[in-house]
Amino acid sequence: MSTNDQNPVHYDAVVIGAGFAGIYMLYKLRQLGLTAKAYETGDDVGGTWYWNRYPGARCDVESLEYCYSFDPELEQEWEWTERYPGQPEILRYAQHVAERYDLYRDIQFNTKVTKAAFDDDTGRWHVSSAPAVDHIDHNHAPAGPDADLVTAEYLITAVGCLSSSNVPDVEGIDTFEGELCHTGRYPKEGIDFAGKRVGVIGTGSSGIQAIPVIAETAEHLTVFQRTPQYAIPARNHPLDPAEQAEVKADYRKLREQNKTQHGALGARFDWNEGSVLDVEVEEAFKEFDARWEIGGFAFLGAYSDIARTPEANHVAADFVKDKIRETVTDPEVAERLIPSTYIGCKRLVLDTDYFITYNRENVTLVDISENTITEITPDGLRTVDGTSYDLDVIVFATGYDAMTGSLLRIDIRGREGLPLAEQWYAGPRTYLGLGVPGFPNMFTITGPGSPSVLANMIVCIEQHVDWIGDCIDHMRANGHRHIEATEEATEAWVDHVNLVASYTLYPTCNSWYLGANIPGKTRVFMPLPGFPDYAQKCDEVAAAGYEGFALIQS
Numbered sequence: 027m028s029t030n031d032q033n034p035v036h037y038d039a040v041v042i043g044a045g046f047a048g049i050y051m052l053y054k055l056r057q058l059g060l061t062a063k064a065y066e067t068g069d070d071v072g073g074t075w076y077w078n079r080y081p082g083a084r085c086d087v088e089s090l091e092y093c094y095s096f097d098p099e100l101e102q103e104w105e106w107t108e109r110y111p112g113q114p115e116i117l118r119y120a121q122h123v124a125e126r127y128d129l130y131r132d133i134q135f136n137t138k139v140t141k142a143a144f145d146d147d148t149g150r151w152h153v154s155s156a157p158a159v160d161h162i163d164h165n166h167a168p169a170g171p172d173a174d175l176v177t178a179e180y181l182i183t184a185v186g187c188l189s190s191s192n193v194p195d196v197e198g199i200d201t202f203e204g205e206l207c208h209t210g211r212y213p214k215e216g217i218d219f220a221g222k223r224v225g226v227i228g229t230g231s232s233g234i235q236a237i238p239v240i241a242e243t244a245e246h247l248t249v250f251q252r253t254p255q256y257a258i259p260a261r262n263h264p265l266d267p268a269e270q271a272e273v274k275a276d277y278r279k280l281r282e283q284n285k286t287q288h289g290a291l292g293a294r295f296d297w298n299e300g301s302v303l304d305v306e307v308e309e310a311f312k313e314f315d316a317r318w319e320i321g322g323f324a325f326l327g328a329y330s331d332i333a334r335t336p337e338a339n340h341v342a343a344d345f346v347k348d349k350i351r352e353t354v355t356d357p358e359v360a361e362r363l364i365p366s367t368y369i370g371c372k373r374l375v376l377d378t379d380y381f382i383t384y385n386r387e388n389v390t391l392v393d394i395s396e397n398t399i400t401e402i403t404p405d406g407l408r409t410v411d412g413t414s415y416d417l418d419v420i421v422f423a424t425g426y427d428a429m430t431g432s433l434l435r436i437d438i439r440g441r442e443g444l445p446l447a448e449q450w451y452a453g454p455r456t457y458l459g460l461g462v463p464g465f466p467n468m469f470t471i472t473g474p475g476s477p478s479v480l481a482n483m484i485v486c487i488e489q490h491v492d493w494i495g496d497c498i499d500h501m502r503a504n505g506h507r508h509i510e511a512t513e514e515a516t517e518a519w520v521d522h523v524n525l526v527a528s529y530t531l532y533p534t535c536n537s538w539y540l541g542a543n544i545p546g547k548t549r550v551f552m553p554l555p556g557f558p559d560y561a562q563k564c565d566e567v568a569a570a571g572y573e574g575f576a577l578i579q580s
């Protein structure tokens with residue numbers, strides 16, 4: 027439907043984003059009998075799994091846990107093919123969900139929401155959008171003459187935590203004559219690496235997944251590493267139909283278990299409550315070895331204090347360092363790959379054949395921690411020491427302006443025109459990661475201050491969408507027009523998030539959890555560790571009449 031400034035279309039709710047959060051929110055709003063419209067920059071649903079088409083892209087949460095639980099029929103009918111789902115399969119799943127519940131008709135694709143402003147007079151949100159442009163970073167698409175305007179009672183952001191690509195501002199980037207891409211905005215048509223000299227910049231989850239696959243076909247692959255990372259084998263494999271049937275026979279049990287686990291995942295492996303410091307190192311290494319063979323985050327469940335106590339962390343880290351040294355044949359290269367941070371302090375990576383890839387003749391590792399990239403040239407790139415690297419393709423696996431980037435790239439304004447960027451000038455401030463003071467009727471799905479990226483995203487999404495749905499239902503049943511997080515509750519919540527994070531080792535390294543990967547970004551720990559406690563708190567807030575929120579009668 028076409029709209030314009032003079033005659034905007036009115037909806038009950040506007041949802042920004044049609045990834046897993048956006049499509050489930052749309053479904054929920056329909057169930058409540060509300061009119062809703064979702065806007066999506068891509069040309070299909072899937073969000074992160076629409077954009078991340080890089081070679082090797084795969085989820086690090088097991089398929090049987092990384093899927094919606096809201097409809098038992100859906101979970102029974104969908105058959106996963108591998109232990110960890112690959113990007114194409116997750117995208118097909120998102121498309122299946124959107125088709126199954128007839129959601130496509132309420133999503134406007136190829137459209138970037140540019141501005142959302144709360145109108146103090148009407149009490150409604152005015153939302154402007156424009157055609158999305160620019161493959162590599164269309165988040166900067168300005169509101170042009172084609173801007174569309176609609177209004178809504180509720181503004182619900184479902185923009186994803188890791189969706190604003192971070193492409194470093196390197197001199198000469200526009201002069202490169204080869205092919206250049208970012209893993210999070212990977213071209214739909216793919217890239218043929220055969221016979222090409224390829225450079226991958228970045229060794230986080232995306233780089234570590236892409237590097238072994240690119241190395242298989244590239245003539246030569248040069249990996250530019252700023253910080254070495256710990257990686258644990260994923261041990262992906264085809265999913266045994268009998269195993270899948272067994273889970274499906276009592277899916278509720280797995281779902282309920284997930285809801286009580288620390289990261290809302292890992293229902294199928296043991297979380298040991300003991301301390302690694304209570305056992306001999308040999309015994310600990312035996313346990314780590316067993317979990318190394320199982321693969322995945324089971325490794326972190328070996329002992330309960332790995333993420334909290336430096337001494338405990340060292341034991342686990344030493345085990346992985348030994349594995350790197352055993353795997354990489356050139357000792358000098360192995361040392362360059364050994365991290366000096368606490369394990370798990372940056373997001374732990376699950377890999378397939380990552381370290382062994384450095385034994386290939388056609389792979390070179392370049393340490394750019396000090397010898398930084400100074401310039402991208404028409405033929406490749408140059409580092410501080412003056413070395414030039416001739417490249418046909420440059421892949422930026424340089425991550426995201428996480429958690430706040432996609433929200434702040436939209437001009438969001440609350441009461442009296444208050445820009446969100448101003449409200450968050452010293453870092454994101456939310457209550458429960460769901461509401462922001464000064465921004466009535468705005469809900470931020472998996473917003474900063476909620477567990478989100480520190481837990482199974484699908485579980486977190488469902489928990490938020492269900493909570494928001496119940497809240498809107500409550501408001502309508504009780505004649506409340508607006509809901510808004512109070513300053514006091516927000517202040518206390520931000521303190522709570524910082525306190526909980528301070529009990530862990532997370533704040534000790536320069537991770538995207540802290541915004542440390544983005545030059546100039548305020549260093550604040552953004553997600554909240556601790557899923558089950560958080561979900562319980564949200565339930566308590568609702569049961570207490572949405573304590574910490576101001577509810578305003580119509």
Ligand code: N01
Pocket residue numbers: 084085086087188194209227228229230231232233235251252253373376394423424425426479536538543
């Ligand atoms: O991004 P990252 P990612 N010059 O930020 C380096 C999820 N995810 O896309 O560590 C040179 O982790 C940067 O170096 P440093 C998952 O939650 C999940 O890989 O900042 N290098 C780092 O090595 C993950 O954590 C899955 O010093 C620069 C890399 O680029 C999150 O997404 C798969 C640089 C970025 O690593 C993000 O992962 C993929 C610069 N200017 C992603 N800037 C799965 O489910 C940054 N780097 C498996």
